[in-house]
Amino acid sequence: MTATAAAPEEDGTAPAGGGTASGQDASRPVRQIVPPEDLHATELAFLAAHDSGPRPPGWRLTPRSVVTFVMGSHGAALTLPDDARAAAGTPRRLVIDGKFVGDRALVERCVVTLAGERALLLVGEPGTAKSMLSELLAAAVCGTSGLVVQGTAGTTEDQLKYGWNYAQLLAGGPSPAALVPSPVLTAMSRGAIGRVEEVTRCLPEVQDALVSLLSERRIAVPELAGGPDGLAHATPGFNLIATANLRDRGVSEMSAALKRRFNFETVGAIGDLDAETALVRRQARAALERSGAAFQVDDAVLEALVTAFRDLREGRSAEGWEVERPSTVMSTAEAVAVAGALGLAAAYFPGDRDVLELLPGHLLGVVRKDDPADAARLRGYWDGPVRRRAEEGAATWRALWDLRTVLEG
Incomplete structure (x- = not known):
């Protein structure tokens, strides 16, 4: 394209x-x-x-x-x-x-935090755009969102501080030229925003490296001790944005000392149906355009998709009917993925079937990610709100009710 x-x-x-x-x-x-x-x-x-x-x-x-x-x-x-x-x-x-579709006051608090010397921690359920918000903030503040460390169980302290070019290290010993700065150290030297994704997935000893870094705003390089490069100081403008998934809170719980170095801000799900539907449409269309395909999912199908996600996420339908929530997170990001899949089906298999017929199968795939027993909860949703909306004469929901057999496989 x-x-x-x-x-x-x-x-x-x-x-x-x-x-x-x-x-x-x-x-x-x-x-x-x-x-x-x-x-x-x-x-x-x-x-x-x-x-x-x-x-x-x-x-x-x-x-x-x-x-x-x-x-x-x-x-x-x-x-x-x-x-x-x-x-x-x-x-x-x-x-x-x-x-970013969310609370302006939340964004303002994030900006005020970054203007000071306390780091920012964005927490929330998966798929609530924590990473996107951190990228946008970093890009606006310092011009780059790329100084990022992805937190995993395999993340090491070196990835938060520095490593070495071992060829140069062996040839000439420790020197500034042989040092390989981490994204965080680069942010410190530039006065930029560093980012740590999924900080609670890092092992506690790796998290502990952030405590002194955020407190003292410097990183010691013992191998270069005695010279001007033995201590790397943060320059004005440096700060850190970390994200944490509420579902992973127990993976590597943050220490009280590390928590005190952050201002916590919770990024919640989108509250408005129309706003979430517009976001899902926009993101799915953009993904298809990158694939060279046109987005051809009917608005009624898209609204039914987002409504189902919201009902299952909140445990209550828009009408106030009780819904048994599945254990998996019915996030906006997952809704975008399903909308994109429907769009791809419409683009690459035109005329084979109405994309609405594909929706129950995609929903089943989403809810069974964490627990296969959640398929029963999705069938319960079909027997509840989907059936009641069909009985009230809503054509889209009537068609979905007629597709219930897809969920029995």
């Missing part, structure tokens, strides 16, 4: 999103996932020129502009001041696209 430049509107207002149609430079290799600092480069350049207010040390945007970047300008076109000094090619007017 060829990237084409998105032309400004006739009144001089650039389109929402502020970039190319694919978010990529046509001269660069096509990427499946484009980091936010590249995808929204025009927005970031515009906001840097738009707001000349006070900025914390090392920040590229003001705190207010960081919030605007994440939450959007709600359809309003912002205009650069007459005296603004903008990068070449930056439009004079721009609508900032909303990227």
Whole structure:
């Protein structure tokens, strides 16, 4: 798929999103996932020129502009001041696209935390966009979301601090040239935002390395002791964003000492049906466009999909009927995956069957991930809200009720 430049509107207002149609430079290799600092480069350049207010040390945007970047300008076109000094090619007017669907107050608290010297920990159920929010915040604050360590049981202390180029180490001994900085150490030296994904999946001894790092804002390099490079200090602007999955809280529980170094913010599920449906549609369409296919899932099917996810997630239907919750997390991210699968089926097997017929099977696949017994809970949902909506005459739900036999396999 060829990237084409998105032309400004006739009144001089650039389109929402502020970039190319694919978010990529046509001269660069096509990427499946484009980091936010590249995808929204025009927005970031515009906001840097738009707001000349006070900025914390090392920040590229003001705190207010960081919030605007994440939450959007709600359809309003912002205009650069007459005296603004903008990068070449930056439009004079721009609508900032909303990227995170959630509470603005939450985002504001996150930004205030990062402006200080306490680290930020985003916690929540799987699929609530914790990682996406951390990427957006990092991109807006320092211009890169790529200084990240993925927490796993195999993550080592070296990955949080530094390692060595062993060829150079053996050839010339310990030296700054032989040292390989971790993403966190790189963030410290640049005055940037470092990120640690799934911090509670790291072993306790690895987590403990963060305690002194966040307290003292420096990393000792004993091999270079006695020289100026034996102690790496954080420069102004450095901070850390970590994420933690509530389902994995017991994997490697954080120590009280480490918890005190973070401000905790909980990222919850999307509260509004229309907002969640719009997000699922947007994300699924974007995924199909990256595959070169058009998104052709009917709005009624998409709404039924999101409604089912919400009912099963919350244990209560929109009408107030009780629903037995499955043990698996019915997250928005999973809903996007199912919507994408339906879209791919419509694109690559056109006319074979109505995509609505595929929905029960995909839901069954989702709920059985953690516990096969959850299939019975999904059948209970069909016998409850799905049947009652069918009896009330809703055509989509009537069709879904008629597909109940799919769940008996």
